Amino acid sequence: MDRINTLVGDRVRELRKKKGWSQEELSYEAGVHYTFVGKVERGESNLILESVVKMTKALNVSLEEFFSTIDPSIGKEKSVLNQIILLLQNKSLEDQQRLYEIIQTVDKAFGNKE
Incomplete structure (x- = not known):
């Protein structure tokens, strides 16, 4: 589970930086606390689906697009x-x-x- 948390965190960070946002900006757009974004990006937090959906909506990416780089077999x-x-x-x-x-x-x- 730690590996998937790290991969998800890396993907969130990648997409956030692509938008040019700080962790605080993403937290505001997603409606989550900024410390939560930091924990996610460091792989320290187990995400529930609701949080993933909030962040992907804020980042304007589909769930398929979000997870496709984490597991390339998705949507291949x-x-x-x-x-x-x-x-x-x-x-x-x-x-x-x-x-x-x-x-x-x-x-x-x-x-x-x-």
Whole structure:
């Protein structure tokens, strides 16, 4: 169990830093105490699912995305889809729409119909 706590903590820290947030900012966004975030990141706390959901929502990642790096076998068949989602998530809605239209055009070129 210690190993999974460490892996989860590392993932929380990675995502928090990617957002440029302090532990206090994540704790505020997730509605948990800032000392709890520190304990999680150090692997000192057993997380309950409710806390994981709060933090992933605050970090704007799905549970699948969160756990995919902890256990790469999770969602392995969807890895390309996950890569596309990661690419799109920080784009504007307008850019997302343009890219979707490009994908539709390419899909039709391969003979697939919607």
